[in-house]
Amino acid sequence: MLENYNIRTDLALETRERFVSDHVEIPGVSVEETYDEEREIRTTRVVVETENGAKMMGKPVGTYLTIEAPNMAVPDEDYHREISKKLAEDIKELIPERKEEVSVLVVGLGNREVTPDALGPYVADHLHVTRHIVKEYGKYAMGKDQVYLVSAVVPGVTGQTGMETLEIVKGVVEETEPDFVVAIDALAARNSKRLNRTIQITDTGICPGSGVGNHRLALNSETLGVKVIGIGVPTVVDAVTIVNDTMENFIVALESSELLKSVGETLRSYNEAEKQELIRELIAPHLNGMYMTPKNIDDTIKRVSFTISEALNILFSEGTAS
Template identity: 50%
Template sequence: MREGSAYIRTDLAIESAQDFSRGGQSLEGVSVRERDVENGEIHITHVHIKDETGARKLQKPVGRYITLETPYLAKEDRSYHQEITSALMEELRHLIPDINTKKILVVGIGNREITPDALGPMVVDHLFITRHLVREYGENSKVTRGLGTVSAIAPGVMAQTGMEGREVICGIIHETHPDVAIIIDALAARSVSRLNTTIQLTDAGISPGSGVGNHRHGLNRESLGIPVVAIGIPTVIDAATIVNDTMNSLMEALEQRGVYQDVYDAVRSFDHQEKYLLMRELMAPEVANMFVTPKDIDETIGRISYTISEAINSICHPIEGDISCPS
């Protein structure tokens, strides 16, 4: 992915890594490993950006990026969502060892008034909050036995509060002294197939709004002073990317039929970035800056936010029974 003012926007490390793989380029400073769980219905990819060389190549901070992919994430199937929850819990344990013994601050980034951006606040709505109970009754009382210490905040966006999210979160950390922050945010993807089907976890933190070109201060260990794990799901995609993908499908269909071979050969010589930039130039300015989300986003965000909250609730409070709040 080239540097510059116009680039294919994505928050997913796996998409950046796949671009280099497709181009046959070396991924020095980056390791990638993959596996399937639940009979291949959940595909998990670990991308580890080990040093600054890898960070420059993928334009992502150094850290571990774990991607869970499944077409069933947005489906209305509670039994399958339980399988996703279990996989998500396992990966969270990799990033936060002994998580159930730590004081956790969950931060739901986003604007709850805009559905594609409401993932973070909606996850917070479903969480089982316990910090106040632990402070009131102690850690080993009958009330709190088996419960972790969880607090949460949905700080809103600057247009609503006049404050950077980092300012709000740093103030909370200063007063409450959590051991680790789990930050939930909606992401932008490069591929339509990843919308609402992919979960990314990373210990590299997050830059709110970066996927849609609205950069804010990063939320990471350096800026917050405690370990940070970010959980995100892509809910929007750049309109130019959709046009680019459609044109690729069209050119492949024409090539199979032997039609406009010269045009196909010319376009095929462009790399992924060059084709994207061409689409942006051909599109009307008001369309090129649009972001698109699926029409059933309201129901989808509701289900996905509940699945994420179940994973956090279950891993932080390892007691018998379902303690999640109903959707």
């Protein structure tokens, strides 16, 4: 049953992996993977092509690019620069506009006061905004024939403003009329190894608060009237995920024991959905709404947010000639 596959993740890649592990085919969904050995960056393209595929995946029809870089958590400026360049290339692929002047609104989603949720605001802090310069002095003030007019907004969260994020962003979009929107937010992952080491880019928009299961009104082409590119980094995992990872190690230990090998083999025969259901039945009720993040999240968020902002700065400083 499809509801068995509703796992706590915002990554299309992980949703697909769940089906693959249970040997379930997903019609209407194509996957392509590439690996850059020199930069140790794996890129997976998941394209949801049909409404049936979207229903099974629980994701809108569109393209989902996932960049996995295990060393992204390491404070290596040269390596992060390489990731920024790769990210800029992937974002450019999804940009719909190719004209002399392109207006883009960057939306930094999240709560600046909660570190795992501060990715969006931090990216906006490092962004080179240019809309006001071009409006005042013309595009030649930027020294290029083709330019991006970059503006940014950090709408905060409903608990701070009393307004839905969509209400704020929609008002800004109607007033400034950008050609497209880039929205950045923190996400949740199913695999703890992907925390702060993975970046997902999609042309389907983004749902604020999804990282902690607090789904608000989505920012997408239907709600805003313009193309919305969503960029997200998983910064948290839920308690069930932690227990599931522990269970996997436990099964391995059982399988290596002559006395308990049969118990391990029985648990190994469970598919992913059955394992998750077992965990949900066993886990303490008060842990169901608990989310975990690495202890070095303060430094990591600052580093990753700068990597993403540099990617946007690289892209938007190049102009649109291509």
